[in-house]
Amino acid sequence: MPAVKSVLVVGAGLAGAGTAIHLAQGGVAVDLVEIKPDAAALGSGITLQGNALRELRSLGVWEQVRAAGYAFDVTGIRAPDPAGSVVAEIPDARTGGPDLPAVMGMERPELARILVDRATEVGVKVRLGTTHTDLRQDADGVDVTFSDGSTGRYDLVVGADGVRSWTRRALGVDLETKPVGMGIWRAFGPRPASVTRTDLYYGGPSFIAGYCPTGEDSLYAYIVEPAQDRSTLSPEEQLATMKELSRPYHGPWDDIRETLTDPSRVNYTWFETHVLPAPWARGRVVLVGDAAHTCPPTIAQGGAMALEDAVVLAELLVERDAVDDALWETFTARRYGRARTVVDASNQLAQWQLDHVQGDIPSLMRSVAMLVSQPA
Ligand SMILES: Cc1cc2nc3c(=O)[nH]c(=O)nc-3n(C[C@H](O)[C@H](O)[C@H](O)COP(=O)(O)OP(=O)(O)OC[C@H]3O[C@@H](n4cnc5c(N)ncnc54)[C@H](O)[C@@H]3O)c2cc1C
Numbered sequence: 001m002p003a004v005k006s007v008l009v010v011g012a013g014l015a016g017a018g019t020a021i022h023l024a025q026g027g028v029a030v031d032l033v034e035i036k037p038d039a040a041a042l043g044s045g046i047t048l049q050g051n052a053l054r055e056l057r058s059l060g061v062w063e064q065v066r067a068a069g070y071a072f073d074v075t076g077i078r079a080p081d082p083a084g085s086v087v088a089e090i091p092d093a094r095t096g097g098p099d100l101p102a103v104m105g106m107e108r109p110e111l112a113r114i115l116v117d118r119a120t121e122v123g124v125k126v127r128l129g130t131t132h133t134d135l136r137q138d139a140d141g142v143d144v145t146f147s148d149g150s151t152g153r154y155d156l157v158v159g160a161d162g163v164r165s166w167t168r169r170a171l172g173v174d175l176e177t178k179p180v181g182m183g184i185w186r187a188f189g190p191r192p193a194s195v196t197r198t199d200l201y202y203g204g205p206s207f208i209a210g211y212c213p214t215g216e217d218s219l220y221a222y223i224v225e226p227a228q229d230r231s232t233l234s235p236e237e238q239l240a241t242m243k244e245l246s247r248p249y250h251g252p253w254d255d256i257r258e259t260l261t262d263p264s265r266v267n268y269t270w271f272e273t274h275v276l277p278a279p280w281a282r283g284r285v286v287l288v289g290d291a292a293h294t295c296p297p298t299i300a301q302g303g304a305m306a307l308e309d310a311v312v313l314a315e316l317l318v319e320r321d322a323v324d325d326a327l328w329e330t331f332t333a334r335r336y337g338r339a340r341t342v343v344d345a346s347n348q349l350a351q352w353q354l355d356h357v358q359g360d361i362p363s364l365m366r367s368v369a370m371l372v373s374q375p376a
Helices: 014-025 050-058 062-068 108-121 166-170 235-246 252-259 302-319 325-354 361-373
Strands: 006-010 029-034 045-049 070-072 074-078 086-091 103-107 125-128 132-137 142-146 151-154 156-159 178-190 199-202 208-215 218-226 266-275 285-287
Touching (some): 006 151, 014 302, 029 108, 045 050, 045 108, 045 218, 050 302, 070 208, 132 156, 156 166, 178 235, 178 252, 218 252, 266 325
Parallel strands (some): 006 156, 103 208
Antiparallel strands (some): 045 103, 142 151, 178 266, 199 208
């Protein structure tokens, strides 16, 4: 019999939706609350590595993801010169196995929609526009009050509510999320025919300029700069700033620049990082995904780590017959070191750029690829 019969999952991102789907498939009654009224609200794109695709397949959504996204197996490196010259073409590791693409770009709202639909299909009770306002646990369960005044009692609560997790704060966990020193401009829009994979432009006035196709008709493009306060800019000024920063980059960037016309499709955010020391659980409340560990997207592994947390947690809860220290020790053994290694590598890549140091990027990327090629 599973260790839990009823679970509340907080947050319908990759970690939360993934946990909810797996638990429901394992026969557990799952409520999933998401604070946003629409889980698939407007958003940018995401680069999913093979190990993320492997977990999406285990959730039963691979066919929808494959149909909606844009797969590729090579990343280009381009120079910030007038031709946007290709200086290298690097085969991406197929970390999800030989039968899955190495990388897939997707529109975030589309991915969210696919996961929430799947959760509903497998019996998860999804409550949008809802959060928890009070958590009280005892030895046998957790009493929860929700923002609509309703209450519930669960065998376990999973806090998958992202980098600023309310669940983490409700547990009294003190965790400092630090800025990495970089800020990223992102815009999403139509895919010009010249964009068929991710290309990264290193050098020039910004740290990186890049793009990723997210579907036949869509892409997201980004520029990474030293973190600065951009909050006073109006949407129109934000668009103008990103466009200006993109001017030194050519090749497909010339086509992308032409499409940068809608201020509502541009956003700016800082890279941040933290890793919660193990264990990630306090009694009958556990944190997963960005709530527990977050990294700059320099190797685009945050989504995969969130999905892997979900799979491992759900597998243990369904296999074991008690929520006890032994379960959390096994969860830590399978997740902490792997997530920590990915966060450290992501931060290292950012730091090399911040310090203008020529680090051994290929060897770092190889070691992460070897690690995450092993199923979680
Ligand atoms: C600029 C940037 C670019 C990135 N690019 C990539 C990339 O290309 N590839 C990649 O793999 N990763 C990338 N990441 C990282 C990736 O987005 C995260 O690691 C991943 O989304 C974590 O998933 P999650 O489910 O833990 O958290 P989230 O995706 O943050 O989901 C948390 C969910 O909880 C909800 N929520 C929050 N508070 C509450 C509450 N109180 N009650 C109920 N619900 C709540 C939120 O609305 C949200 O839906 C990027 C991150 C950043 C900052």
